[in-house]
Amino acid sequence: MDLDPRQYEHIVVNEKDTHNIVLSYLVHNCFKQTVESFITSTGMKQPANCLDDMDKRKRIISFALDGNALKAIELTDQLAPDLLEKNKDLHFDLLSLHFVELVCSRKCTEALEFAQKRLTPFGKVQKYVEKLEDFIALLAYEEPEKSPMFHLLSLDYRQQIADNLNQAILAHANLPSHSSLERLIRQTAVVRQFLNQEASKDGFQLFP
Amino acid sequence: MPMESGYSTMLGAKGLIRKTEFVRIIIQCLYSLGYEKSASCLESESSVSYKWKDFEVLESHILDANWEDSISTLNQIKGLTDEMRSSALFLVFKQCLFECLCHGDYSMALSLLQKQVSHLKVGREKVHGLAFDMLSAKVMGNDAINENGVSELRERLLVELERLLPPPIILPERRLEHLVETAVASQIDSCMYHNSMSAVSLYEDHSCDRDQIPTQTVQILFDHKNEVWFVQFSNNGEYLASSSSDCTAIIWKVLEDGKFTVKHTLSSHQKPVSFVAWSPDDKMLLTCGNVEVIKLWDVETGICRRTFGDHGFAISSCAWFPDSKRIVCGSSDPEKGICMWDCDGNEIRAWRGMRMPKVLDLAVTADGNNLITVLSDKEIRILNVVSNVERVISEEHSITSLSVSSDGKFFVVNLNSQEIHMWDVDGKWQKPMKYTGHKQHKYVIRSCFGGLSSTFIASGSENSEVYIWNRRCSEPIKILSGHSMTVNCVSWNPRKPQMLASASDDHTVRIWGPGRSQR
Numbered sequence: 001m002d003l004d005p006r007q008y009e010h011i012v013v014n015e016k017d018t019h020n021i022v023l024s025y026l027v028h029n030c031f032k033q034t035v036e037s038f039i040t041s042t043g044m045k046q047p048a049n050c051l052d053d054m055d056k057r058k059r060i061i062s063f064a065l066d067g068n069a070l071k072a073i074e075l076t077d078q079l080a081p082d083l084l085e086k087n088k089d090l091h092f093d094l095l096s097l098h099f100v101e102l103v104c105s106r107k108c109t110e111a112l113e114f115a116q117k118r119l120t121p122f123g124k125v126q127k128y129v130e131k132l133e134d135f136i137a138l139l140a141y142e143e144p145e146k147s148p149m150f151h152l153l154s155l156d157y158r159q160q161i162a163d164n165l166n167q168a169i170l171a172h173a174n175l176p177s178h179s180s181l182e183r184l185i186r187q188t189a190v191v192r193q194f195l196n197q198e199a200s201k202d203g204f205q206l207f208p
Numbered sequence: 209m210p211m212e213s214g215y216s217t218m219l220g221a222k223g224l225i226r227k228t229e230f231v232r233i234i235i236q237c238l239y240s241l242g243y244e245k246s247a248s249c250l251e252s253e254s255s256v257s258y259k260w261k262d263f264e265v266l267e268s269h270i271l272d273a274n275w276e277d278s279i280s281t282l283n284q285i286k287g288l289t290d291e292m293r294s295s296a297l298f299l300v301f302k303q304c305l306f307e308c309l310c311h312g313d314y315s316m317a318l319s320l321l322q323k324q325v326s327h328l329k330v331g332r333e334k335v336h337g338l339a340f341d342m343l344s345a346k347v348m349g350n351d352a353i354n355e356n357g358v359s360e361l362r363e364r365l366l367v368e369l370e371r372l373l374p375p376p377i378i379l380p381e382r383r384l385e386h387l388v389e390t391a392v393a394s395q396i397d398s399c400m401y402h403n404s405m406s407a408v409s410l411y412e413d414h415s416c417d418r419d420q421i422p423t424q425t426v427q428i429l430f431d432h433k434n435e436v437w438f439v440q441f442s443n444n445g446e447y448l449a450s451s452s453s454d455c456t457a458i459i460w461k462v463l464e465d466g467k468f469t470v471k472h473t474l475s476s477h478q479k480p481v482s483f484v485a486w487s488p489d490d491k492m493l494l495t496c497g498n499v500e501v502i503k504l505w506d507v508e509t510g511i512c513r514r515t516f517g518d519h520g521f522a523i524s525s526c527a528w529f530p531d532s533k534r535i536v537c538g539s540s541d542p543e544k545g546i547c548m549w550d551c552d553g554n555e556i557r558a559w560r561g562m563r564m565p566k567v568l569d570l571a572v573t574a575d576g577n578n579l580i581t582v583l584s585d586k587e588i589r590i591l592n593v594v595s596n597v598e599r600v601i602s603e604e605h606s607i608t609s610l611s612v613s614s615d616g617k618f619f620v621v622n623l624n625s626q627e628i629h630m631w632d633v634d635g636k637w638q639k640p641m642k643y644t645g646h647k648q649h650k651y652v653i654r655s656c657f658g659g660l661s662s663t664f665i666a667s668g669s670e671n672s673e674v675y676i677w678n679r680r681c682s683e684p685i686k687i688l689s690g691h692s693m694t695v696n697c698v699s700w701n702p703r704k705p706q707m708l709a710s711a712s713d714d715h716t717v718r719i720w721g722p723g724r725s726q727r
Contacts, residue, residue, distance in 0.1 A: 108322075109314040109315050112318065112342060113314070115343055116343055119343075120343055120344075133336060133340050136336075136339045136340050136342070137340070138339075139321065139342070140326050140335050140336060141322060142326070148332065
């Protein structure tokens with residue numbers, strides 16, 4: 001069974017839907033200026049403080065990406081007071097980012113004290129203990145970048161935490177934590193996989 | 209007279225023992241027995257010191273917290289593998305680090321961790337673990353850093369180092385005791401008649417005389433009216449079952465004084481009873497009629513609970529599984545093969561087939577894992593019933609019977625070439641241990657394991673005698689006379705290592721015990 005390309009053309013796409021999809025992507029990633037000009041060009045309506053909040057969120061996320069976790073935490077508390085309490089995992093991860101900063105700046109004694117004061121209170125819960133073991137191991141090396149735990153110092157890791165923080169803030173404001181564009185792409189990928197599997201049972205591949 | 213050899217005086221008739229080592233382990237022994245004055249007196253009289261010089265130095269450095277000196281002493285000690293040295297250094301660094309933390313000297317602690325500990329070859333987990341411990345050291349607060357706490361920890365460090373370091377720096381615990389016990393154990397091993405648990409004197413080299421094993425007839429049981437083909441003690445040693453060509457089986461009770469009385473006579477078979485088997489919990493007894501049925505009896509009441517099969521069933525032998533609920537029977541009829549049943553007669557499993565030869569005998573090991581069968585007539589098959597792996601041993605002569613040791617590790621088979629072969633169940637042996645001296649050409653003669661730790665093997669014989677071997681030696685250590693005709697079967701009491709029973713064609717069962725001087 002070959003899918004007729006003309007079938008695509010029979011589906012009607014609503015322009016409003018397209019605009020919403022693009023807008024949701026831009027908002028998610030805090031592209032404030034692009035959002036402003038997009039809204040103007042398309043004549044869409046937007047809630048009042050959407051742009052303000054986006055600004056604040058953008059600052060928070062960039063502090064987190066830079067490794068300035070304490071500032072990110074402070075601003076998050078201002079923007080969404082009980083968010084970190086409700087997201088203990090995230091709180092722990094942010095604090096550990098600060099720990100990593102201290103280690104990278106070779107302020108090891110400070111790092112040790114910080115860990116004792118702020119990280120150990122997370123208590124005896126197994127997953128925090130395991131994470132803490134990994135982080136504290138960084139202190140055993142003169143050159144942590146060359147240690148087996150070097151991935152904790154990487155930009156990729158900070159990016160992951162920053163993404164988590166972004167999603168948490170959005171969710172807290174009752175906005176979707178993932179952009180529609182992202183969800184659409186994921187959905188399409190899953191559907192393709194499934195259909196290919198089904199078709200290959202008959203010996204075909206629909207989407208080569 | 210002590211011989212000189214280089215720097216060290218040698219002791220012992222063969223000059224194999226170094227005098228300083230000998231004195232040192234005596235000193236250790238005195239200390240461990242609590243004779244401290246004697247121990248230190250011996251140290252000064254002999255000029256042999258118990259503690260190794262290097263370790264003494266290390267000890268004082270550690271107790272005084274001279275960490276740098278401790279480390280360099282450790283590095284200088286000779287005779288350590290790299291692994292041992294690293295582990296010992298790690299322990300010392302760990303204590304040093306902890307003490308730094310207690311004094312609030314974090315940067316020193318961190319520097320130790322990063323510059324020294326990290327580079328020891330002790331494995332990542334230990335190093336990371338130490339980093340993690342640093343967190344809790346502070347949390348413990350200042351309570352732990354009082355003088356007592358710290359010196360106690362230093363003592364503990366020394367104990368751990370003692371456990372880690374090898375001889376000659378540190379002696380293994382109780383070395384002299386161990387050496388003496390090894391010598392005594394070796395003497396017991398070579399003692400052919402050894403059959404009791406009592407302590408052995410150090411004053412003389414140990415060797416038992418033959419009074420430890422059964423040598424005399426203690427009682428003769430006349431109750432059967434024809435040839436007695438089979439005897440077996442119950443697992444708890446309180447009963448004996450015998451079966452005869454007079455078509456009965458008898459359950460005897462073993463009394464406190466070692467005498468036997470009839471508890472039940474089981475008479476319901478129409479044919480000679482060739483075989484009996486006690487359930488592992490000793491509550492039931494199976495009797496096999498010769499090419500007839502099998503009957504299950506209740507031991508307490510003597511009532512026949514169930515009859516299996518019909519005439520012509522031709523069961524040659526049967527065995528119980530350890531749960532006392534399942535029985536396995538081997539047939540001399542190839543169509544029947546080997547069957548496993550529950551006590552209600554329901555078949556659970558069977559091994560049959562065109563190429564299934566006659567089953568001459570079978571047994572199950574006490575743990576229920578292995579089923580051993582003797583197949584017509586030179587083959588032994590050991591089947592692991594759990595993994596279904598089977599091993600085959602082919603003998604060169606016809607096998608008449610099989611008996612398994614109580615620990616399930618060994619079994620013996622009687623061959624009509626007048627040899628008894630012992631094999632291991634696990635199959636590590638290439639060849640069997642062999643025992644000879646008895647007579648066996650025509651009849652089924654059975655043997656068994658017995659005595660403390662199953663060190664002995666006993667067998668019947670066609671010349672009316674009972675033969676006893678120590679497993680280590682292929683010649684008999686004792687031959688018991690008394691019966692007037694072929695002795696068919698023997699059984700050694702599993703709880704009374706000095707009691708043996710034998711069944712003979714002369715219609716009697718004889719009970720054997722140690723010589724008069726022992727009683």
